[in-house]
Amino acid sequence: MSSVEASTVPTLSAEAIFERQSPGVEALKRLARHRSARVGFIILFSLILIAIFADVIAPFSYREVLRGVTRRDTPCVHLFGCPEGESEHLMGIDSNRRDLFSRIIYGSRLSLQIGLSTITFAIVLGGLIGAAAGYTGGWVDNILMRIMDVLMAFPSLLLAIFIVTVLGPGLINALLAIGFISIPIYARLIRATILSVKELDYVSASRALGASPIRLLFTRILPNALTPLIVRGTLGIATAILDAAALSFLGLGAQNPTPEWGLMLGQEKGSIFNAPHLVFFPGLAIMLTVLSFNLIGDGLRDALDPRLRGKAA
């Protein structure tokens, strides 16, 4: 943040150099200018709104079996020439005679919860493991990190399938499995941060002043891990949602009648040739959700990169 660096950027005036904003504000501004992050935020905010107001938006309950409709009926939208007399089904009817649109709307709640809960779980546990390994060092470090290496030696989704087999199929178990396979990433990240700053002067100074190890860890060392953690976490949510959908698709995750998008896809995969809309819409929903987190993650990485500080995004 030296003035030399800033002066190479022609867009900044002399006043701007003196009135540099805090790095946080600057990063937020860069994020707001980031084109793909903006798209990501728009999708995500709409999703959150849909999830909050699902009861208002969805015309039916997600488990309501409708009367007087045909199984796997094509979408009926009044705007596109569906007779006014018939009730409107924006995305058609599924094999159990439920309104697909309502199920997709309710599914947004589940999807966001899945992403947030698994990654929070992984960050907390991974953080503890990484902190223990990095801070104590020695054989504790060795054992913990070798375990993490073993976990990373398996293709992650296969490991998740494996864990769910041990625990038994079900949404909670699938989430535990996905949280579990994400642990090594965060453990490594936290450990690397701790190792890189643990011996620096400001930490030693703090220690010399009598700060307890816990205080050192939380107020002096871990804030350094925040930036990579936010970026990895956002991208991790995207992967977690995809993996959860895959497990449900195989029948190992959420069970009927839970409105889980992956499950909806798995149950209707046989209808692909006679009722493709039943496969298309849940998949589209998954894709948009995952896309929004991926875009925001990319935007965050660019915005928080200290090498780009002071430059236009």
Place this chain on the structure above:
Amino acid sequence: MVTFIVVRLIPGDPCKAFLGERATEAKCDAFRERYGLNDSIPVQFVRYLQNLAHGDLGLSIKTSQPVVDVIAQRLPMTVELAVGAMLFSTIGGVALGLISALRRNSAIDVMTMVIANIGVSMPVFWLGLMLAYLFALILKDTPFYIPPSARLTSGISIIPLAKYWGLENLEGLSKFVVSFLSNSVIFNSLIRADWKMLKDALWHLILPSIAVGTIPLAVIARMTRSSLLEVLGLDYIRTARAKGLVEPKVISRHAFRNALIPIVTIIGLETGALLSGAVLTETVFALPGVGTQLVTAIEARDYAVVQGFTIIIALVFVVVNLIVDLSYAYLDPRIRLD
């Protein structure tokens, strides 16, 4: 070892799973005796390791077939699919990444990166189903029709190579190798010069390969682009241009070769995604590979098969990444293998 412990932790009694819920205790005892499930878990583990060292992965509890035979039957399909997907993703990804790096901020670049972003966000199985719908139903009566499922058109079936070569009494490793090659439809038809079958096999492989390869393709394209852009900004590229080298030579000899290491690394790491993708996609396209077998074996608590397959998959993953590590020395002469 991890595999072994985790599989034993799966709740449920294999005896009940195979002989039915009403199996008598006496029958169950005989069953456990036969498959060595009566001994304590450490004893089972040591015996398993001994057998493993001899290339014996045990018997499938469900079909009483040696697990090695099941692997020789199922693995070729998955390997073919993974190789097909890898070719698709590597060629496509590197090409797209190259174009977007060279035409930075052009329409092609923006398009590629948008597609790459969407590509990494798609569920594999959804893409597979949509491709099947597009090529098998919408394009049904056009020359672009591609069959959506199964390994071969019904009516065509493979002739075992062991019979073809007249080697019926093989044992051990050679039996495994011949059986493996024989069950690889592409290799089998090549050996017997059966072009019709080869064409059919390749034709059936197109859609699954695209489905499995798309996510790695997107990742590889992004990595190629950023890696090449980074190298292109370095001083020695300016030097190369200044001394009058033509642009294609600057790119191919100076820039691309130095950008290759991160690209090759990501290709190795994407093998994991390919293998997971293959498991999901085989279900969609009804392909008789490791993935479909693994799912049934897990449901049936067929310990030996689940273990054997997991070991094989982890082994493939490790070997591919070892090859990647070894290739560094070739790509960058400064890296020496000791």
